[in-house]
Amino acid sequence: MSSPIATISRIGEHEGQSVTVRGWLYNLRESGKLLFPIFRDGTGLIQGVVAKNAVSPEVFDAVKTLTQESSVIVEGKVRADKRAPGGYELDVSSVQVLQKVPDSDPYPISLKEHGVDFLMEHRHLWVRTPRQAAILRVRAEIIRAARDFFDERGFTLTDPPILTPAACEGTTTLFPVDYFEEQAYLTQSGQLYIEATAMALGKVYSFGPTFRAEKSKTRRHLTEFWMVEPEVAYATLDDMMELAEGLLSFLVKRCLDRRRNDLQIIGRDVAKLEKIEPPFPRISYDDAVKMLQEGHQTGALETKFEWGGDLGSPDETYLSSKFEKPVMVHRYPASVKAFYMEPDPQRPDLALCVDVLAPEGYGEIIGGSQRMASYDLLVQRIHEHNLPEEAFKWYLDLRKYGSVPHAGFGMGIERAVAWICGLEHVRETIPFPRMLHRLYP
Ligand code: 4AD
Ligand code: MG
Numbered sequence: 001m002s003s004p005i006a007t008i009s010r011i012g013e014h015e016g017q018s019v020t021v022r023g024w025l026y027n028l029r030e031s032g033k034l035l036f037p038i039f040r041d042g043t044g045l046i047q048g049v050v051a052k053n054a055v056s057p058e059v060f061d062a063v064k065t066l067t068q069e070s071s072v073i074v075e076g077k078v079r080a081d082k083r084a085p086g087g088y089e090l091d092v093s094s095v096q097v098l099q100k101v102p103d104s105d106p107y108p109i110s111l112k113e114h115g116v117d118f119l120m121e122h123r124h125l126w127v128r129t130p131r132q133a134a135i136l137r138v139r140a141e142i143i144r145a146a147r148d149f150f151d152e153r154g155f156t157l158t159d160p161p162i163l164t165p166a167a168c169e170g171t172t173t174l175f176p177v178d179y180f181e182e183q184a185y186l187t188q189s190g191q192l193y194i195e196a197t198a199m200a201l202g203k204v205y206s207f208g209p210t211f212r213a214e215k216s217k218t219r220r221h222l223t224e225f226w227m228v229e230p231e232v233a234y235a236t237l238d239d240m241m242e243l244a245e246g247l248l249s250f251l252v253k254r255c256l257d258r259r260r261n262d263l264q265i266i267g268r269d270v271a272k273l274e275k276i277e278p279p280f281p282r283i284s285y286d287d288a289v290k291m292l293q294e295g296h297q298t299g300a301l302e303t304k305f306e307w308g309g310d311l312g313s314p315d316e317t318y319l320s321s322k323f324e325k326p327v328m329v330h331r332y333p334a335s336v337k338a339f340y341m342e343p344d345p346q347r348p349d350l351a352l353c354v355d356v357l358a359p360e361g362y363g364e365i366i367g368g369s370q371r372m373a374s375y376d377l378l379v380q381r382i383h384e385h386n387l388p389e390e391a392f393k394w395y396l397d398l399r400k401y402g403s404v405p406h407a408g409f410g411m412g413i414e415r416a417v418a419w420i421c422g423l424e425h426v427r428e429t430i431p432f433p434r435m436l437h438r439l440y441p
Contacts, residue, residue, distance in 0.1 A: 003075050009043035011088050014078045021046065021074045021090065024128070025066045027111060035063050037092070039074060045130060048076060048090040055093060062095050069107040069128070071098040116427075123432060124441045134262035135428055138255055139417045143207075145254035146228045146411070149247055150205045155230060158197035158204045160190030166391035168192050169338055173214040175223075186211035189410055190229050192340070192395050195371060198231040198406055199398055205230040210410075217436050218313050219425040220363060222414055224434035231408035237342075237352040237370045240407045241328050244356050244366050245280040247411065248326055252276040255420050268422040272360065275324050282328045285350070288319055310336035311355070316363035323359050330354040339385040340378070342370040342405070354409070358419040365416050368409020375399035 006019035023041030030036070033052040038045055050063045066072065076090040101107050109125055119126045126132055150157070165182070167174055168189040175186040190206035197204045207228045214221060230243060252273050255263065263270055283291075292305035295318050305315060310332070320327060331344055334351040341351035353369035372378045378399055382389055389396075417429035427433040432441065 006078070007043045008039070008041045008046045008086065011044075011046060011078050011086070011090075012080075015080055015088070016078065018075060018077050018093070019090075021076070023072065023074075025068060025070050025072055026130075027068065028063070028066060030064070035060070037063055037066060039072065039090070040128070040130070042133065044086055046086055046088060046090050047084055048074060048092040050092045054091075059092070059095050062097055063092065065100075066095075066097065067101040067103060067106060068110070069125075070100045072096065073098065120427065120433075120438065121440070127431060130265055131267075132428065134265040135417065135421055135423070136431060137262050138259050138266070138421055139413070139429060141255055141259045142251050142416055142420065143226075143228075143413060145251050146247065146413075147207065148254075149250045150228075150230060153203070155203045155205045156197075156201045158194055158201065158206060159208060160187065160193035160197075160206050162187050162209065166388065169212075170385075171387070173212045175211050175213045188212055189227060191231065191408060191410065194229060194231040194408065195395070195398055195406065198233045198408070199402065199404070203230070203232050215436055219427075220313065220415060220418075222426055222430065222433055222435055225426075225430070226413040227410045228413065229408060229410040231406065233406045234404050235370075235407040236405060237330065237354060237368075237407060240368045240370070240409050241280075241282060241330065241354055242278075244328065244354070244368065244409055244411075245278045245326070248280075248356070248358075248366075248416075249277050251416060252420060263421070266421050266423075268420075272324070272422075273420065276326070280325045280328055280356070281323055282330060284330055285332045288329045291319060291322065308333050308335070311364075313363060316355075316357050317361040320357035320359055320363055321361040323357075326356050326358050326365070328354050328356050337369070339381040339387065340369070340371050342372045343377075352407075356409075358415070360419070360422070362415070362419040365419060366409050366411045368407065370405060370407040373399065373403045373405050375403065 003018040003020045006014050006021060021039055021041055023039045025037055026040040026045055027038040035050040037048045039048060050060060052060050073096040074092055075094045076092040079089050079091055081089045108122055163184045164187045165184060168191055177184045177186060187210055189210055194204050194206045209224055210227045211224050256273055289305055289307050292315055295301040296304045301318055331350040332353055334343055334349060337351045337353055341353050344350040344352050351369060355364045356366035357363055358365045382392055414426045414429040418426050
């Protein structure tokens with residue numbers, strides 16, 4: 001094919017010209033002497049028009065018998081058409097079929113509805129559908145925006161290890177790995193390591209895969225997920241709340257600016273996203289408990305929440321449905337949080353921590369805290385949590401050699417994608433989700 005190669009998302013640049021599109025057949029309609037194949041190339045969809053009297057019988061037949069997801073290279077002239085979804089149509093002049101999906105073994109995902117289990121079994125193919133592809137583009141945009149946000153603010157990216165000798169977020173959710181003669185675990189969070197790099201570089205962040213072996217079967221839990229974690233020397237809890245609301249607002253705005261079309265394909269109500277800008281509401285854990293108890297009184301929550309407990313998924317759903325912006329819940333009881341959190345000097349039974357709950361019932365998307373600066377208290381906490389002191393020797397060194405107040409947080413990329421895209425479940429936010437009972441494909 002002699003015409004220049006064009007991508008569908010930018011086909012308008014070639015209006016009136018002949019172009020080559022390389023992709024797959026998405027769908028085919030027929031109307032008398034006209035064929036209307038819809039092609040996709042990974043950037044979008046375009047409808048082709050094949051008129052029997054305008055092409056050779058071979059081309060007409062090749063298109064007429066084309067099966068869903070057959071790979072094709074098509075040549076045709078780009079024509080503006082206001083009624084067409086992308087604004088353009090392709091008057092097809094020739095077609096080269098690379099591989100035809102056989103009629104005897106058709107593409108398993110038809111354009112009709114399929115059950116979730118079936119789609120998950122065929123995730124390697126499901127990612128081709130326009131909605132799934134749009135979600136993956138938004139995911140990529142969020143990841144890029146998160147990096148830009150920190151890079152532009154003087155943070156240095158420092159990658160923590162994935163194989164680790166000890167727990168960060170508690171011992172109950174570790175994936176063990178046989179590391180030669182030693183016991184290792186897949187990391188739950190890069191935090192402890194970027195506390196070290198923060199003492200070296202001031203403002204750092206990490207962005208990588210993290211693992212939780214929790215047996216949670218909710219719409220928010222993956223066993224493998226990606227986390228972006230900033231860590232800042234000389235920072236406090238308040239600094240982190242400001243950074244968190246800045247980050248989330250930046251991510252949303254970036255998606256509205258650059259991925260509006262994808263959000264539309266996904267069916268997201270963008271009016272809700274337009275409202276996301278700082279400041280976000282901040283409530284204490286104590287206030288949250290009052291709200292949850294009211295929720296129980298009105299019958300919205302089944303069980304009565306008692307002060308001292310950790311928020312469960314239904315609690316977070318309830319709280320976050322009460323706000324139009326993400327809400328920042330701070331100062332939880334230290335007993336329900338990780339060992340490394342600094343106690344509130346005013347009330348040492350509370351931790352200087354924050355969970356950011358996304359609106360519309362999405363629940364926690366960010367968890368963070370000010371870190372414990374005292375060597376003695378940290379040793380005590382490590383013992384209280386039954387953690388092996390030996391494995392934390394290096395971490396304790398950070399409190400021996402120039403300890404400073406410092407703070408950070410982690411944002412789960414998949415939770416952010418689920419919220420920004422308005423998805424029911426995190427399984428659609430990552431190309432190949434890993435969940436309880438899901439290791440294939
Ligand atoms: O609240 P978490 O457990 O916090 C930490 O890991 C801290 N060490 C982070 C830090 O301070 N540097 O996890 C942080 C975020 C959660 O708010 C959530 O968005 C996401 O990671 N997350 C999960 N996402 C998907 N599936 C899971 N099982 C998740 N567990 C946590
Ligand atoms: Mg958390």
